[in-house]
Amino acid sequence: MRSLTDNDIDFIIADLEKRGLTMPVLKDELTDHICCLIEPDLENGIDFVTSYNSLVNNLEDNIFRDIQHNIMLSANLKYQKMKKTMFVLGIIGSLLIMTGAFSKVNNIPIGGLGLSLGLLIIIFGFLPLFYFTAYKEKRDKKNILLDIAGYVTVTLFILSVLFSNQHWPGAAIARNGSLLFAIFIFAPLYMVTVFRKANETKSSVGYLMVILLIAIGGIYIVSATRMEKGTKESYAKGYREANSKFAMVRSANDSLYSRLGTKDLSPEVLAKVTDLRKVSTILSLKTDRLQDAMVKVADGDSATLENFTSLSDRKAFYKVLLSDMKNSNVSSEVVKFKFLAKTLCPNPVDQGIVEENMNANYLLAYYLNPESKNIPLIAGLLYLTNFKLHVEMAEYHVLKTILN
């Protein structure tokens, strides 16, 4: 009778390793189990190779790797704890995001903090654990690069949401980075993986859906946060034209003022005209200051009205107007200007023209209108330049009326 030799045992161990078995304890016990199954055959005169081949050929493909995989998933308590932590972090993160978003929509002050905290938990807690466990649970050939690319894409995307929510610089870089990563790294890696496993169409469909959703999401983000190039250019053109019109009317008003001395006006009228000029100058300076604050909010402290670049920023206009409303800086000057202009123009037709140019609700309407939250910076700047232009035009009409 022949018994198992050390060479036979080495052969079994080597074959188990070749079949993907790496867990030392499991390797020991499966080797022993296989030896126990073969020994009766050897006693019956069957040779080792025939007995081993007949045993192994009757087993399912990948059986040893599957056993190891199942043990790793069900018996590894550390891994189980990791999965539980992942679920808890996922739930806490998403609850914080939801409450944060709700609070933000309803202007509750802690909304931004909750939203940011939730996004950070998802990026640095939930997602790494999710990708790690997903990677561990894959039975087939693993592609770690694909998982890393997926993690980086999703992380950059969430960071872009976080940065844009907090008005931190770099939101656009993160957003574009996530899109570029998805298109040029994740998608090609995924395609390669799919083509290698052409028979596994089930998971491919799921992943393709994800890619499509990312692409659609990317297009949506870009289109929602950026103005069309043509629209942006037409606003920029309008802004330049309004500024030059303003300069023209302002200089026309300057020359009208110089002509006031040639007229025989009462000291009372002269004092009112001087006051009117003072208020229109204050309004013009305050508007300039608002515009300057807006470009600084959008582009940082070094930005000026001459060099700003974030034409389509949708936060700066509302943010600056809101803080100005709290300080009620412009609206009180508007009321004062209107009062002086109407006193100087007793004729109702002239008053109507002043009123038309100096609609006191002009600016206030924007303060109170929630839609102004999303007004792009260049449109907001154009609006404010038009506002100071109309002040100058109202003043022009008053001066003309007095001089005639």
Added chain:
Amino acid sequence: MISNDLLKGTLRTIVLKLLSENDRLYGYEITKKVEEMSKGKIRLTFGALYPVLHKLEAEGYLRTEKENIGKRVRIHYSLTDNGKNWAASKMEEFREFVNTMTYILNPYPSGA
């Protein structure tokens, strides 16, 4: 032969029962004993047995001892104190389940 589907929920109880009657057993020994006791109706596969043994060990119900047999290493399993108590309650629960199933399958035995 009893199907794997039926065996799935009972494998832990089978292992615990065998270990409660033996000081220690190794994997192959467990499969042999089950096969003999069931008169060949239950055949435990590698895939079914080892994940259950490892899970029970990770949960603290089983302990292992290594024995070197030449170049081979044999892993023996035995019940811990905690495992003994748990095995008793699991077997009691299983007996109750079998009684209930027997009643459901044959609610009106002949002669009753």
